[in-house]
Amino acid sequence: MLKLKDISVIYKDKTVLNKLSLTAEKGEIIGLVAPNGTGKTTLFNVIANFLKPNSGSVTFLDQLEYKTEKDELSIRKILVSFPDQGDLFDELTGVDHLNLYASMWKGTTRHIPEVIEQLRMTGYVKKKVRTYSLGMRQRLCFAMMMAADTPIMLMDEVMNGLDISNVALISQQLMKMKQEEKLIFVASHLLENLDLYADRVLYLKAGGIIHQQSLDESTALYIKIDIDREQYERLSQEYKLPDDHLFIANHLCCIPIDQMDEDEQSKWIERFLASKVKELTVGPLGTMELYEKFYVEM
Numbered sequence: 001m002l003k004l005k006d007i008s009v010i011y012k013d014k015t016v017l018n019k020l021s022l023t024a025e026k027g028e029i030i031g032l033v034a035p036n037g038t039g040k041t042t043l044f045n046v047i048a049n050f051l052k053p054n055s056g057s058v059t060f061l062d063q064l065e066y067k068t069e070k071d072e073l074s075i076r077k078i079l080v081s082f083p084d085q086g087d088l089f090d091e092l093t094g095v096d097h098l099n100l101y102a103s104m105w106k107g108t109t110r111h112i113p114e115v116i117e118q119l120r121m122t123g124y125v126k127k128k129v130r131t132y133s134l135g136m137r138q139r140l141c142f143a144m145m146m147a148a149d150t151p152i153m154l155m156d157e158v159m160n161g162l163d164i165s166n167v168a169l170i171s172q173q174l175m176k177m178k179q180e181e182k183l184i185f186v187a188s189h190l191l192e193n194l195d196l197y198a199d200r201v202l203y204l205k206a207g208g209i210i211h212q213q214s215l216d217e218s219t220a221l222y223i224k225i226d227i228d229r230e231q232y233e234r235l236s237q238e239y240k241l242p243d244d245h246l247f248i249a250n251h252l253c254c255i256p257i258d259q260m261d262e263d264e265q266s267k268w269i270e271r272f273l274a275s276k277v278k279e280l281t282v283g284p285l286g287t288m289e290l291y292e293k294f295y296v297e298m
Contacts, residue, residue, distance in 0.1 A: 007056035018207030027181040031194040034204035040187045080148040082155040090130035098147040105148035134161040153184045191287040219284040222254040226279040249292035
């Protein structure tokens with residue numbers, strides 16, 4: 001449905017994207033994770049044709065590329081980007097914004113009442129946007145995406161400014177949209193939240209994808225303990241830690257257990273409990289833990 005091939009973007013002497021390639025299909029939610037300034041927004045801008053790459057190609061539906069005006073118009077009908085709050089019109093109502101997006105992309109506004117109900121906006125959606133709080137504006141921006149109802153959606157910091165209940169509400173809607181076979185890219189700083197709805201998470205560094213985390217498949221299991229550097233050094237001296245263990249961001253020791261039998265797993269758990277660690281869990285590495293692994297200096 002969407003294919004990026006050898007995308008490179010260079011600003012003066014800085015390479016932001018370096019021959020990045022990616023294939024994405026309908027019915028996927030793909031999370032993008034990286035510190036600020038490492039290419040997330042640039043990648044979205046290339047996909048939306050707000051920025052021309054120095055090299056490489058973007059292909060939609062196996063045939064459409066940004067080569068002619070006709071092709072670009074065809075792509076615009078199937079792709080929508082998350083609006084910035086600064087793009088909202090203070091003197092228009094929420095309903096006005098929803099009708100605008102619905103008319104531009106879907107060609108009808110008949111579904112707008114359902115969008116309003118699903119996002120619990122009835123109490124304020126007919127008021128002017130200048131009266132909205134930060135969270136209400138953000139929910140309106142997401143509602144505008146639902147109003148457009150395109151097959152491909154680019155969402156940059158969709159959860160920004162939302163409280164816990166609204167994060168849960170938007171997450172629920174994202175999972176519903178995935179079931180409707182939409183292709184959705186989500187860049188978010190709420191890393192643990194990505195684990196709830198993303199099919200895979202891409203980690204960007206040095207202009208490329210350094211790791212792809214598949215969340216819909218079985219992944220390696222670890223015994224994970226929260227310890228400081230001094231405790232880690234002491235454990236390393238007392239026991240021979242497996243060669244493929246991880247010590248992440250100076251606080252998390254992870255022991256892989258997929259190749260261990262139950263007796264050996266139990267021994268490691270007993271050793272850690274005897275060392276009075278702060279916290280012990282068993283499971284795969286989550287998005288937050290992988291973020292610390294790739295981006296937090298030791």
